[in-house]
Amino acid sequence: MTLPLRQPSVHLYAGNQTAEELLAEQELAEQQGAESTQESTLLALQQSYATLISGVGEDLTRPGLVDTPIRAAKALSFLTKGYAQTLEDVTNGAIFPSNNHEMVMVKGIEFFSMCEHHLLPFMGHTHVAYLPEGKVLGLSKMARIVDMYARRLQIQENLTQEIAQAVMDATGARGVAVVMDAQHMCMMMRGVQKQDSSTRSVAMIGQFTTDNQARNEFLRALPASRF
The missing domain is CATH 1.10.286 (GTP Cyclohydrolase I; Chain A, domain 1)
Structure with missing residues (x-):
């Protein structure tokens, strides 16, 4: 054998x-x-x-x-150091179990980014909210997520959507809403040269797109634009 x-x-x-x-x-x-x-x-x-x-x-x-x-x-x-970072890097495991199902919102997150069209800065404030589903994200991590995506060549519309999707991916939330208010040097220093102009962009995912009560609660909680 x-x-x-x-x-x-x-x-x-x-x-x-x-x-x-x-x-x-x-x-x-x-x-x-x-x-x-x-x-x-x-x-x-x-x-x-x-x-x-x-x-x-x-x-x-x-x-x-x-x-x-x-x-x-x-x-x-x-x-542009955001290119070298990942969502796992910036959240660093700071995701915790929670029985809270009410909206969590962080307002007035300052950011700066670089316009991908003219390589000129745009900067402003971001407001992020989500509806938890068994997990919550460390509050500072929402600011870190904003910074990671802002520190890349961007347009504001895409940046808003990327932040919302990242918070959704990190938390598995029922819904995420993001509003960004910004001033763009490419509109202020060149071209139309409108120094008092500002831009607001909105991204909503999940329950915020279907639940008018949640959507209105978020919109009412927004501070006035600082520009």
């Missing part, structure tokens, strides 16, 4: 290293790889800004402009 061959067991160890040491090495390698990518991106942005400054006829050796390309590159990296 031929016995089946036993497969050799696989050990996730190298030499005398423990699993914890191997994991630490892997995390270090990933961190170094991310830092290398970040440095390459920063260098590319710096070179691009140097080209732009030269393109408008300025002298890059002028004292006031010598360090401008790297400063601008770092600024743009910060303003």
Whole structure:
């Protein structure tokens, strides 16, 4: 009778290293790889800004402009750092069981973003509400969700919808409503040059689209636009 061959067991160890040491090495390698990518991106942005400054006829050796390309590159990296974040990153497990079924609302979340059409800023305030379904989200996490999506190249209409969908995905809520009030530099500094203009955008998901009572409760709770 031929016995089946036993497969050799696989050990996730190298030499005398423990699993914890191997994991630490892997995390270090990933961190170094991310830092290398970040440095390459920063260098590319710096070179691009140097080209732009030269393109408008300025002298890059002028004292006031010598360090401008790297400063601008770092600024743009910060303003677009949302690309490197995920919903899991920003919520960080802060989702808790709850028997509350009434509307939860966070008002007046300040934000700034960059218009994807002209690369000019728009900024304002966001108001977020949801109807819990057995879970609630840490209050600060709603602000972090707003920041993550705002710190990308955006248009306000899409940004509003993305925030609403992210809160829905994170909480499994019965409904989510988001209102954003913003001023756009692309309307104020160029083009029509309307310095007092502002834009309100609305996104509603789930029960807020069908339940007039919930919808009206949210709309009545909104503060007046600050613009």
